[in-house]
Amino acid sequence: MPGSGYAVDLYQADRPLGAGFLLTRCFVLTADHCLRYLAGDEEHVSVHLGDGTAVGGRVCRRIEEADLALIEVLEPELVPLTLPVGDLPRRGDRWRGLHRPTLGDPHLGGHVDADAVDYTCVGGGRIQAMQLVAEQALGDYSGYSGGPVERVTTAERGAALLGVLIEQYPDRQAPDRAANVLFAVPLREVMSRFPHFRTGHLLRVLEPPASVAEPVGRHEEQSATRGAAVPPPVAVPVPVNDLPGGDGALPGGDGALPGGDGAPVSVDVAVAKGEALLSALKEWSERGLIDPGQVAGLQVHIAKNVVDLALGGEAS
Structure with a gap:
C-alpha cells in the first residue's frame, strides 16, 4: 500500500483508479478525475486501506467542475480510527x-x-x-x-x-x-461544496419525534420523508474555528438551528432538534465516527443556540 494512515487507494475490480483519503469512517474524498474510467452508471468502487483491508465504496457525489468527488464507505465498521485533524493552510507552511x-x-x-x-x-x-x-x-x-x-x-x-x-x-x-x-x-x-457536511443536512436527518408540536405542513412533510433511506450523517474532524463561516459557527450559512426547509423554528422544535443532535454527537463520538476532541465545542454551540431562542433572541 503506497499510502499511510488515512490515505487510501481506489480500485474498480483490479484496475487502480487513483488516490483518496478518509474524511471520516464513512466518507472518502478524492479528485473527480480519478474516477474518469468509471462507466456513466457505475458507482461502486473498492477502497483499499493502509493496512491492506479492502472495503466497499459507493460514489455518492461528483463535482466535475471543481474536480472533487465523495465516496461513501459501505462497511465503516472495518475502518480503523486513523482520521485526520484538519486545519487551514498558511503561506510558507x-x-x-x-x-x-x-x-x-x-x-x-x-x-x-x-x-x-x-x-x-x-x-x-x-x-x-x-x-x-x-x-x-x-x-x-x-x-x-x-x-x-x-x-x-x-x-x-x-x-x-x-x-x-x-x-x-x-x-x-x-x-x-x-x-x-x-x-x-x-x-x-471542500466543506462548502458538499451538503453532507452542513448543519441543515444533519438536522433534516435528525427529525424530532412526531409528538413534538410543529406547524401544520411540516408534520406532513416529515411523514412523507420519514421512511426514506438516508445515510447517517457525520461531521468532519476539523477544528471548530476552521469550519466554513470562519467564525466557528456551525456550517450551513448563519449557524442557526434551521427547520428542514431552512425556515426558523419554534423553541420546542429547536429544543427537540438540539437534544437529538447532542445525543447523536455523543453516539458518533463513542462509535468513532467523529473526532472526540471536537464534540465539546459543537455541543456548546448547539446549546447556546437553543438557550438564545428560549430567551426570545435569535440563534447565532
Whole structure:
C-alpha cells in the first residue's frame, strides 16, 4: 500500500483508479478525475486501506467542475480510527503528500506558496485553491492526484490535513511536461461544496419525534420523508474555528438551528432538534465516527443556540 494512515487507494475490480483519503469512517474524498474510467452508471468502487483491508465504496457525489468527488464507505465498521485533524493552510507552511502511486515513486513535499488563490480547474469550475511548490521536479505528477496534503509539524504548528491534491501545472516552455507547481483544494472549500457536511443536512436527518408540536405542513412533510433511506450523517474532524463561516459557527450559512426547509423554528422544535443532535454527537463520538476532541465545542454551540431562542433572541 503506497499510502499511510488515512490515505487510501481506489480500485474498480483490479484496475487502480487513483488516490483518496478518509474524511471520516464513512466518507472518502478524492479528485473527480480519478474516477474518469468509471462507466456513466457505475458507482461502486473498492477502497483499499493502509493496512491492506479492502472495503466497499459507493460514489455518492461528483463535482466535475471543481474536480472533487465523495465516496461513501459501505462497511465503516472495518475502518480503523486513523482520521485526520484538519486545519487551514498558511503561506510558507511545509507540506507533504502521504500518497504515492507505487512503492517505486518518491513522496512529494515542499511549501505552500499561496494559501487561497482563485483558480480555474481543468473541469471549468472556479475554486479557492492552495498553490503548492514541490521540491521534487518530476516533470509528471500523474498518480498523485486525490491524495491528502498534510502540513509538516513545526515548532509553531502541528501536523494537520490541509486539503486534497487535484492538478499539476504545465511547464510553459514544454507543455508536455509539468512544472513543480501543484494545486490542491483546502478543506474549507471542500466543506462548502458538499451538503453532507452542513448543519441543515444533519438536522433534516435528525427529525424530532412526531409528538413534538410543529406547524401544520411540516408534520406532513416529515411523514412523507420519514421512511426514506438516508445515510447517517457525520461531521468532519476539523477544528471548530476552521469550519466554513470562519467564525466557528456551525456550517450551513448563519449557524442557526434551521427547520428542514431552512425556515426558523419554534423553541420546542429547536429544543427537540438540539437534544437529538447532542445525543447523536455523543453516539458518533463513542462509535468513532467523529473526532472526540471536537464534540465539546459543537455541543456548546448547539446549546447556546437553543438557550438564545428560549430567551426570545435569535440563534447565532
